[in-house]
Amino acid sequence: MSISRFAVPVLVAAVLLSVAPAIAAADGLSWQLCSAVAKGWDPGDDRTECAQVPVPLDYADPGGPKIDIAVSRVRASGDRTGPAVLLNPGGPGQSGLGMPGDLADSRAGGIGVHHDLVGFDPRGVGYSADLPCPGDTTEPDPSLPEKEQARQAAERATAANRACVDAHPAFVRNLTTPTIARDLDRIREALGEDKIGYYGVSWGTALGAQYRTMFDAHVDKMLLDSVMPPDLNVTAMDDGQTTAGENTFHDFASWIARYDAVYHFGTTEPDVANALLDLRAELTAHPRGDVDGATVNGMLANPRRDWADLAKQLALIRAGGTPATSRKPQRLGWDGEPYAFNHFQQTALLCTESPSPRDFETVWQHRLDRQERLPVAGGYGSYEQLCVGWPLPARPWAFTPGSSPLQLVGHTYEPVTPIGWALAMRGRIGGALMTIEDDAHGSLSSLPCADAAVTFFDTGKTTSASCAGAPIPAP
Numbered sequence: 001m002s003i004s005r006f007a008v009p010v011l012v013a014a015v016l017l018s019v020a021p022a023i024a025a026a027d028g029l030s031w032q033l034c035s036a037v038a039k040g041w042d043p044g045d046d047r048t049e050c051a052q053v054p055v056p057l058d059y060a061d062p063g064g065p066k067i068d069i070a071v072s073r074v075r076a077s078g079d080r081t082g083p084a085v086l087l088n089p090g091g092p093g094q095s096g097l098g099m100p101g102d103l104a105d106s107r108a109g110g111i112g113v114h115h116d117l118v119g120f121d122p123r124g125v126g127y128s129a130d131l132p133c134p135g136d137t138t139e140p141d142p143s144l145p146e147k148e149q150a151r152q153a154a155e156r157a158t159a160a161n162r163a164c165v166d167a168h169p170a171f172v173r174n175l176t177t178p179t180i181a182r183d184l185d186r187i188r189e190a191l192g193e194d195k196i197g198y199y200g201v202s203w204g205t206a207l208g209a210q211y212r213t214m215f216d217a218h219v220d221k222m223l224l225d226s227v228m229p230p231d232l233n234v235t236a237m238d239d240g241q242t243t244a245g246e247n248t249f250h251d252f253a254s255w256i257a258r259y260d261a262v263y264h265f266g267t268t269e270p271d272v273a274n275a276l277l278d279l280r281a282e283l284t285a286h287p288r289g290d291v292d293g294a295t296v297n298g299m300l301a302n303p304r305r306d307w308a309d310l311a312k313q314l315a316l317i318r319a320g321g322t323p324a325t326s327r328k329p330q331r332l333g334w335d336g337e338p339y340a341f342n343h344f345q346q347t348a349l350l351c352t353e354s355p356s357p358r359d360f361e362t363v364w365q366h367r368l369d370r371q372e373r374l375p376v377a378g379g380y381g382s383y384e385q386l387c388v389g390w391p392l393p394a395r396p397w398a399f400t401p402g403s404s405p406l407q408l409v410g411h412t413y414e415p416v417t418p419i420g421w422a423l424a425m426r427g428r429i430g431g432a433l434m435t436i437e438d439d440a441h442g443s444l445s446s447l448p449c450a451d452a453a454v455t456f457f458d459t460g461k462t463t464s465a466s467c468a469g470a471p472i473p474a475p
Contacts, residue, residue: 029053029190034072034097038127048101049073053190055123055183058174065170069183070127071120071190074100078113083193083220085115085457086184088122090202090226090442093346095126103199108445110454115197120187122180122207124171124345131171133164133344147364150385154360158389164344165391175348176395181211188218195220197457201442202226202417203349205408209399209429216402221457225409226442229421230428232397234354235366238381242370244415245301245377248439249273251413252300255472256311262475263315276300277375279318291322301377304413304439308473351387355394363388377415399429405460406431407453411469413439432462438469446470 031049035041038050052068073084087099100117103109111117121128136156140149165172184207188196197220200208205224212219229236253272256263266272276296284293296317299310313323357363363384370378408431410422419435426433434452436443444450449467456462 028192029071031073038097045101047074047104048098049075050097050127053120053183053187055186058170059179059182067123067129067171069120069123069187070097071118071187072097072100073119074104074112074117076112076114076116077104080116081114082457083115083195083197084118084191085111085197085199086118086120086187087198088120088200088204088207090200090204091125091341091346092122092203092349093125093342093344094203095121095340096204097121097126097340103445106445107447107450108199108453110451111197111199111457113454114458118187118191118196120184121340122345123183124175124348125342126340129171130340130342131164131168131344133160133167135343136160150364150367151360154363154385154388157386161344161347161389162391172348172352173392175345176352177207177210177349177397178214180207181214184211185215185218188215194218198222199453199457200224203228205417205425206232206397209425210397212402212404212406212429213398213400216404219402219404221405221407221460223407223409223453223456224425224431225444226414226417227408227410227422227425228417230397230399230425232350232354234350234356234383234387238366238384239370240418240421241415242374242377242379242381244413244418245380246374248413248415249276249301249376251304252302252307252310255304255307259311259475263311265311265315265318276314279314283317288320289322291317295323297376297379301380301415304472305470308475311475347386347390348392350383351390352392353395353397354387355396356384356387358387358390360388399425401428401430405456405462407456407462408433409436409444410434411436411438411440411443413437414441415439416441432464434463434465434467436467436469440469443469 029051031051033046034048034050035043035045050070050072052070054066055069056062057065057067087103088096089099096119099119103117104112123129124131138156140152195218198208198211206228208222208224212222250269250273253276254269256265257268257272260267265275280293280296283291283296299314302310316323366384367381370381408422408426410419410433412419412435422433444453447467447469452463
């Protein structure tokens, strides 16, 4: 029995198995060009191959129902002297099929000279039994107070989540990081590898830590960039991210103060911070067209690469003008969703594995507390609210140290996975920590110091060095 039919909206599973003559490789998988079998794939991509790996729906019942995990591969461009390196871009909920090509084209592409690069869609995402569980996006009644609007949204999300759990109970119960780590090991076996390398970003670092905890003997080398905390708690995640965002606001104000001759908000960080908060308060009380206090607040804690443009727009707003593009509040530092994304899979993983509150009143009070403590970024917390009404009991992570070579990469100013999380993960599972002086999520592969990643996978040599990130653009 297979439930690959879940993938039909994105890929007809039979097509993946039957279009063009499939070539059975030495590893036993039937690889075909992704451009021939994956809907929407770049038709000019003649290097990325796709295949499917069957895995148990429930590893406690290995002879029971199966699902197919979609994998992709870019073969080593030179002599293949090392094992395959498996890749995951994070999320959770994010597809990884495009990551081999992206990594091969990046500054870390040297990893793919002596290693095959292998991506995959985690179960519940994209071509790997994508769960058909859309959320309820009905807009709350705008005439209601903010709390009641939030309650309506939470109640609708709770009903949608429960409906999906009731429709696919066995599948959702098995949407956990340990289960996906077992899928990863089945991919290793299907590739015919005794050991694999692993490169994970964001939530992919938690998957890597879980795989190393369970299968350390099968890890050749592992690199984790933008590291998750060793203990998952979505309340703490929201607190950590919004605190980092508040720090970003004060760093931004300090940067503006250095260029008072350009922006005229003040010559010290407190002066600039107060001037920006006063501007927000004025436009909250007296909006001007599309520009209001929320517009300003959404411009106060953003990536450093945007600071020059944001400061210019804030000065324009202060002068009575309207910025060319209105900016609304957004989750801090998020780089978007470059591949297929399944929001329900993200909710299931985060909420099943976090011992966070499930009741609306507690979550709302936490939001109010954060806003009081963090007046700029406190309202951006987004994860804790996902778990209101989540019906399954918590099954927390339990990572342990290993002996395989481990390179961690943290980012000094990053708000998505704050640097403290990388320090805590190193304390739990070991490894060397490389520090990048930027605020960009998972940016290692885009920087010159990506050479360290290539050296690591080729030689096993780790580093605790500091690396310069991309510079802040000048005014």
